[in-house]
Amino acid sequence: MLARAIMIKSKNQGELVQKIEKQLAPVSVQGPPVVLVLTRNGHLSKTTMGYGVNVAQRLNHRLLVAYVDTMPFLWDGGRRNHLFSAAINESVLALKKEAQVKGVIVNHVIETGKIGKVVHRLCRIIKNISFIVVDRGIKKDELLSAAPVPVFYGAGSAK
Amino acid sequence: MIRTILAAMDNARQNRSLYKEALALASSMRARVVVISVTPEYEGNMNRLFLDNPDQQLKAPFQSILDEAKQYASSLGLSMQTIPRVGKPPVEIVLAARQEQADLILLGCSKRIQVERLLLGSTTLGVIAGSPCDTLLVPEDAEIKFDRILVHVNGGVPEAEPAYRQAIKLAASYGSEIHALYVTDIPTDRTFRYGVLGEAEKEGWNILKQFVARCEQFDIPVVAAVRGNSTEQCILSYAADHDINLIVLGYQADSSGVDLFCGNTVEHVASQTVCPILVTRKRQG
Numbered sequence: 001m002l003a004r005a006i007m008i009k010s011k012n013q014g015e016l017v018q019k020i021e022k023q024l025a026p027v028s029v030q031g032p033p034v035v036l037v038l039t040r041n042g043h044l045s046k047t048t049m050g051y052g053v054n055v056a057q058r059l060n061h062r063l064l065v066a067y068v069d070t071m072p073f074l075w076d077g078g079r080r081n082h083l084f085s086a087a088i089n090e091s092v093l094a095l096k097k098e099a100q101v102k103g104v105i106v107n108h109v110i111e112t113g114k115i116g117k118v119v120h121r122l123c124r125i126i127k128n129i130s131f132i133v134v135d136r137g138i139k140k141d142e143l144l145s146a147a148p149v150p151v152f153y154g155a156g157s158a159k
Numbered sequence: 160m161i162r163t164i165l166a167a168m169d170n171a172r173q174n175r176s177l178y179k180e181a182l183a184l185a186s187s188m189r190a191r192v193v194v195i196s197v198t199p200e201y202e203g204n205m206n207r208l209f210l211d212n213p214d215q216q217l218k219a220p221f222q223s224i225l226d227e228a229k230q231y232a233s234s235l236g237l238s239m240q241t242i243p244r245v246g247k248p249p250v251e252i253v254l255a256a257r258q259e260q261a262d263l264i265l266l267g268c269s270k271r272i273q274v275e276r277l278l279l280g281s282t283t284l285g286v287i288a289g290s291p292c293d294t295l296l297v298p299e300d301a302e303i304k305f306d307r308i309l310v311h312v313n314g315g316v317p318e319a320e321p322a323y324r325q326a327i328k329l330a331a332s333y334g335s336e337i338h339a340l341y342v343t344d345i346p347t348d349r350t351f352r353y354g355v356l357g358e359a360e361k362e363g364w365n366i367l368k369q370f371v372a373r374c375e376q377f378d379i380p381v382v383a384a385v386r387g388n389s390t391e392q393c394i395l396s397y398a399a400d401h402d403i404n405l406i407v408l409g410y411q412a413d414s415s416g417v418d419l420f421c422g423n424t425v426e427h428v429a430s431q432t433v434c435p436i437l438v439t440r441k442r443q444g
Contacts, residue, residue, distance in 0.1 A: 031236050064235070109234045113176075121302075124183040126235055 032105070033128045037065045038143075039135035040115065042087025044095060048135040048154040053099050053106075061130060062105035065095060066122060072112040085110075115139075116146035123148050161188045165261035167252045167286070168196045168228065170220040173299035174267030178228040181265050182237060184303050190262070193240045194228045195255045196221040197248040218245070249285025257291050264290055268298040268429045268436075284426055287410050287438050293325065296429045296436040303435050304404040305333040311394055311408050312339045314366040321439040322409035323370065329405075329437075330379045337379055339370050340397050343387040350387075360385050391427040398434055406436045 037044065037052040044065060056063040067088050074080055092108050099106040111118045115138055123129055131150040134143065143151055166181035168174060178194050185192045198221045201213065210216065225241040232239035242259075244251040256264055266283055287294050297303065310326040313319050330337050341363035343356065350356050367383040374381045382401075386393040398406055408425055425438050 062236075107234045107236065109231060117300075121179055121183060122235075125179070125186050125237070127186060 031062060031128075033059075033061045033130045034064050034126055035059070035061045036119075036122060036126075036129050036132045036149075037063060037135065038068065038115070038119065038132055038138060039065070040068045040070050040137050041135065042067065042084045043091045045135055045154065048133060049091075049095055049098065051154050052133050053095075053102055053104055055133070056099075056104045057102045059130070062107065063095075063099060064122075064126070064129075065092075065106065065108040066118065067091075067108065067110050068115055068118050069110065069112045070115065115142045119143060120146040120148075161190045161262040163259055163261045164188075164190050164192050164263050164265060165252070165256050165259060166192060166194045166228075166265040167248070167267075167282075168194055168221075168224045169248070169267065169282075170196075170224060171267065174297075175224075176300070177265060177267050177297055178239070179231065180297055180301075180303050182232060182235070182239070184263075184265075186237075191238065191240070192232070193242060193255070193259050193261065194225060195242040195244060195252060196225050197244045197246060197251040199248065200246055218243070247285075248282045249289060252282075252286050253289040253291070262292050264292060264294045266294060266296050268296045268432065281426060283429060284423060287425060287440075290440060293321075293440060294438045296425075296432075296438065298429075298433055298435065301433060301435050302404075305329050305335045306404050307338060307402060308335050309338045309340060309394065309398055309401070309403040309406045310370075311390070311406070312341050312367055312370050313390075314341075314362075316409065316411065318411040318441055319409040321441050322407045322437075323373070325437065325439045326407040327374060327377060327379065329407075330374070331377045335379070335404075337374055337381045338397070338401060338403060339367055339374075339381055339383045340394065341367050341383075341385045342390045342393045343385065344390050345387070356387065360387070390424055391431075394424075394428050395431055398432065403434055405434060406432065408436060408438050410438050410440055 035052055035056045037048060039045075039048070052063055052065070055061070069081070069084055071080065088108070088110060095108070096106055119132065129149050131152060132143075132147055134151060134153050136154070164181050164185050166178050168177055178192070181192045181194070184190070198218045201217055222243055225243055229239055229241050242255055244255065252264065255261075264286060266286060268283070283296060295303070308326050308330055310322060311319070312323070326337055329335060343359035343363055345355060345359055363385040367385070371381045371383055384397065386397065394406060397403070406428065408428065410425060425436065429436055
């Protein structure tokens with residue numbers, strides 16, 4: 001505080017204050033707690049989408065949807081990759097529409113690799129993930145050993 | 160305390176997730192992440208190959224990595240600064256580390272054999288040699304964890320001291336277990352002489368005892384071991400056998416130029432390791 005006060009008095013006020021703010025400010029402001037929705041399909045199923053948005057609204061959480069491409073090195077001339085991206089765009093549009101109505105903050109992230117690794121990494125990066133909602137197509141064994149938070153399977157998604 | 164992490168990205172597939180590891184590390188240390196990508200300089204004439212705007216085409220993949228990293232961070236609600244540069248990668252990375260006052264540089268580990276390294280040069284060694292801070296080398300798909308830390312203890316070498324200090328600091332902060340390894344790197348012909356090996360091992364245990372005593376001051380659990388073979392092989396095999404998460408090595412600059420042809424211990428370990436390596440530098444002043 002003392003350093004801050006001295007600096008403000010000096011000539012190049014704005015610049016110095018900015019410098020100090022940069023040093024003092026917390027680096028990653030993580031915001032409200034997160035509900036992580038996980039899918040390995042380009043399209044998030046309607047039930048999972050609805051459940052995720054409703055829960056996030058009720059608990060005042062933000063929603064993070066991770067679209068995981070589990071076969072990034074599949075050699076098909078980029079066809080699958082293209083279709084996956086197109087499906088994600090459609091899904092995100094629908095999701096944002098639904099979330100906007102309910103006033104829920106939605107972010108999405110596109111990941112590649114094994115489901116377990118992706119979940120483990122996301123939970124390390126975002127410290128305030130409350131729980132994970134899983135879409136259909138993801139096996140329990142893949143996920144449960146890697147997830148440090150509770151995992152919920154949407155209707156018809158458990159394998 | 161680590162406040163700024165500089166992650167240096169190239170367009171190699173193996174290093175594509177480096178910025179994600181940087182974010183994870185920054186999240187646990189409450190640090191800020193700066194990602195740099197350096198487009199190598201090209202002074203040739205590509206007009207002869209009918210390539211329009213070659214500079215832009217060279218820059219494009221490096222810029223796309225930075226864009227991808229920034230988008231990833233923002234979608235997770237995190238902040239990240241990106242720096243696109245053109246020039247020699249080691250020089251630009253070191254320069255950026257100084258400008259941004261980085262406390263740690265994150266680099267991907269490229270697995271190159273000796274001939275490749277000689278012909279293509281090594282960015283890793285260039286960055287480590289010029290770096291104003293410690294460097295963390297992260298192999299493909301490796302996760303940065305601090306559960307079991309391996310330290311190469313080699314006695315009176317002054318360059319090793321920062322490695323010991325950093326390992327103890329990390330272990331104290333993360334509640335890790337330290338594995339202290341002393342290697343009796345004696346030439347084969349000398350090992351046949353009576354008592355040489357025994358003497359070296361005895362000296363090793365004495366050095367390890369001192370290190371263990373230092374760790375005990377901080378209540379850090381330590382496992383000490385003495386091995387006899389080449390240093391690199393011992394470190395790698397020990398790390399594999401004991402499921403080590405991080406190897407801490409002190410960087411010893413070689414003024415004779417032998418490193419240029421034969422490689423450095425750090426480089427040899429980095430070319431084969433599966434876990435991250437923290438290379439510590441003796442700080443100036």
